[in-house]
Amino acid sequence: MADIILHHYDASPFSEKVRLMLGIKGLAWRSVIQPVIMPKPDLIPLTGGYRRIPVMQIGADVYCDSQVILAELERRYPNPPVVRGADWAVNLWADRLWFQASVAVIFAEMGDAVPKDFIADREKLSGRPFDVNAMKAAAPFMRAQWRAYAAWLEDGLAAGDFLGGATPSLSDVAAWMNIWWAGGAVPKVSEGLLAGFDRTAAWRDRLRAIGHGRRSEMTPGEAVQVAINSAPSDDCPGDPNDPSGLTAGDPVVVQADDYGRDPVEGVLVAATRNRVTLARECGELDVVHVHFPRAGYVLARR
Ligand SMILES: N[C@@H](CCC(=O)N[C@@H](CS)C(=O)NCC(=O)O)C(=O)O
Known part of the structure; x- marks a missing residue:
C-alpha cells in the first residue's frame, strides 16, 4: 500500500488527533510540514483550494479534515479498532x-x-x-x-x-x-x-x-510528485438515498460550513452517508480524488 502522508505542522491541534490515531494503530507515516499561514503552494494543488490542516494523502487520494482522515485510517487499518458507539x-x-x-x-x-x-x-x-x-x-x-x-x-x-x-x-x-x-x-x-x-x-x-507511530519526513514537493505518479483508489458506491439528489459525474462544489470555507470544485465520484469524493483534474497532477466529510460540509451542484 502507498505511504500515508500527513500534511501538518507540529503545533496544530487537529493534526495531533491524527498523530495520536497513527500511534494507536502503530503505523509508519510520512510527515510533510506545511506553512502555518497562507500561501501553501504545495498543498492547494492537491486539495483544489482547501487550506486547512491536517490533510492526509495516500497516493492520489487526498483527505481533507480530521473527521474523514480518522475514518479512512479506521477503514484501511481496522486493528486495533478505535471507533465505537456514538x-x-x-x-x-x-x-x-x-x-x-x-x-x-x-x-x-x-x-x-x-x-x-x-x-x-x-x-x-x-x-x-x-x-x-x-x-x-x-x-x-x-x-x-x-x-x-x-x-x-x-x-x-x-x-x-x-x-x-x-x-x-x-x-x-x-x-x-x-x-x-x-x-x-x-x-x-x-x-x-x-x-x-x-x-x-x-x-x-x-x-x-x-506516541505517534513511526514518523519520517518528506518534503512538500516530494508529496506532490507522489500524487502525480499515482492513480486514485476505487471508491465505494454512493448512497442511493442521498438527500442531495446528486449523482456520480455531476459538476459540484464542496465547502466547509464553519470557517476556511474556500470552495473546492470537481466532478462527483460518490456521495455516501458520511463522505463526499470529488475528482479533480489539475494540470500536471492529472486526476486526484479529494475526500471530505458530509457532517460540517456543504455539497452543491455547480
Ligand atoms: N474541521 C477541521 C478543522 C481544521 C483546523 O481548523 N485546522 C487549523 C489548524 S489546527 C487550521 O487549519 N488553521 C489554519 C491553517 O493552518 O492554515 C478538521 O477537523 O481538520
Whole structure:
C-alpha cells in the first residue's frame, strides 16, 4: 500500500488527533510540514483550494479534515479498532464546541504575543476580526465552559482507563486534542482548569505514552510528485438515498460550513452517508480524488 502522508505542522491541534490515531494503530507515516499561514503552494494543488490542516494523502487520494482522515485510517487499518458507539458525535463536539472554548481560553492568555501576519491570516480564515480584547472579556465564561467539558471527560473515565473502556477510542482521540493544546500552550491555566481531575491527569499520561507511530519526513514537493505518479483508489458506491439528489459525474462544489470555507470544485465520484469524493483534474497532477466529510460540509451542484 502507498505511504500515508500527513500534511501538518507540529503545533496544530487537529493534526495531533491524527498523530495520536497513527500511534494507536502503530503505523509508519510520512510527515510533510506545511506553512502555518497562507500561501501553501504545495498543498492547494492537491486539495483544489482547501487550506486547512491536517490533510492526509495516500497516493492520489487526498483527505481533507480530521473527521474523514480518522475514518479512512479506521477503514484501511481496522486493528486495533478505535471507533465505537456514538464516537463521531463526540468527535464533532470536541472539534467545534470544545475547540472554540480552547481558542478563547488560549488566545485570551497569549493573544498579545501573536504575530501580526498570523492574526491577519486567521481573520481571513474566519471572516471575523481576531479580537484579543473580546477574547479576554469572554475568557471567564469560556474557562468555565472548558472546565465543564473537561469534567465530562473526568466523569467518563470513572469506568475504565479510556472513554470507551479498556483501550483507546475515537472519543479519547477527540478529547485529547483540547487537553494537549491547552496543556502545551497555556500550561498554568490548563493546570488550574483541570484541578482535582486526577483521572484525567493519569489518562493524559497514558495517551502521551502511546506516541505517534513511526514518523519520517518528506518534503512538500516530494508529496506532490507522489500524487502525480499515482492513480486514485476505487471508491465505494454512493448512497442511493442521498438527500442531495446528486449523482456520480455531476459538476459540484464542496465547502466547509464553519470557517476556511474556500470552495473546492470537481466532478462527483460518490456521495455516501458520511463522505463526499470529488475528482479533480489539475494540470500536471492529472486526476486526484479529494475526500471530505458530509457532517460540517456543504455539497452543491455547480
Ligand atoms: N474541521 C477541521 C478543522 C481544521 C483546523 O481548523 N485546522 C487549523 C489548524 S489546527 C487550521 O487549519 N488553521 C489554519 C491553517 O493552518 O492554515 C478538521 O477537523 O481538520
